[in-house]
Amino acid sequence: xxxxxxxxxxxxxxxxxxxxxxxTSHVVWAAMAATLVVGLAIAIYVIAGQKxxxxxxxxxxxxxxxxxxxxSGLDASGAPMPQETVDQVMVFARxxxxxxxxxxxxxxxxxxxxxxxxxxxSSYAANKSDYDRLFVAYPDIQVPHGPAIxxxxxxxxxxxxxxxxxxxxxxxxxxxxxxxxxxxDFTFSFRYQPNIVVAPQxxxxxx
Numbered sequence: 001x002x003x004x005x006x007x008x009x010x011x012x013x014x015x016x017x018x019x020x021x022x023x024t025s026h027v028v029w030a031a032m033a034a035t036l037v038v039g040l041a042i043a044i045y046v047i048a049g050q051k052x053x054x055x056x057x058x059x060x061x062x063x064x065x066x067x068x069x070x071x072s073g074l075d076a077s078g079a080p081m082p083q084e085t086v087d088q089v090m091v092f093a094r095x096x097x098x099x100x101x102x103x104x105x106x107x108x109x110x111x112x113x114x115x116x117x118x119x120x121x122s123s124y125a126a127n128k129s130d131y132d133r134l135f136v137a138y139p140d141i142q143v144p145h146g147p148a149i150x151x152x153x154x155x156x157x158x159x160x161x162x163x164x165x166x167x168x169x170x171x172x173x174x175x176x177x178x179x180x181x182x183x184x185d186f187t188f189s190f191r192y193q194p195n196i197v198v199a200p201q202x203x204x205x206x207x
Contacts, residue, residue, distance in 0.1 A: 054101040054193050055156070059186060059200035060163070063092040063143045065207045066175045088171040089178045090134075091123075092143045093186060095198075096163045099156040106191040110151035112168035113197075115183035122187075123168035125151045131167055142207050151188075179206075 069086045091112045099105050110125040128150035135145045149164025185199040
């Protein structure tokens with residue numbers, strides 16, 4: 001009788017072990033499913049909470065003008081002074097900026113950024129009046145003289161799009177360095193708002 005009782009007890013324990021294993025498996029699958037649901041919910045919440053950039057920029061055209069200048073050898077009062085040779089690359093850009101936010105944007109600055117072998121070189125855009133005077137000072141510039149956009153006082157209302165041109169000058173970059181550039185882009189800074197960086201999708205017209 002004791003042997004029969006021992007065999008019966010062994011069978012019962014094995015069955016209980018199988019039931020326990022099955023129960024554990026269900027718990028694991030339920031935990032995995034719950035984790036997946038929570039993860040999806042978090043992802044949906046994050047995506048829904050993301051906002052598009054405050055502004056969208058587009059580079060419509062880019063011109064690079066190599067300017068070689070030799071000073072007159074006279075100072076402002078007409079006294080003789082050593083002549084100076086200045087070589088610079090002037091980068092002209094025609095841009096379009098669209099305000100995607102629900103409040104006005106104030107363009108605070110614009111910079112042209114060129115990546116060379118020794119790193120990134122940046123130059124601020126000239127203001128509107130200096131841009132217009134440039135075509136008087138250098139009449140040989142073969143760049144269309146379109147309406148200038150001022151990087152210092154341009155206001156863009158919600159949903160509004162502005163378009164204009166500006167120029168940046170790189171006095172420390174030779175034509176050879178410019179031709180060997182690795183990257184070119186433009187940074188637009190707004191008052192109390194994050195910057196946007198725009199890379200041109202059009203070829204640079206070299207002059």
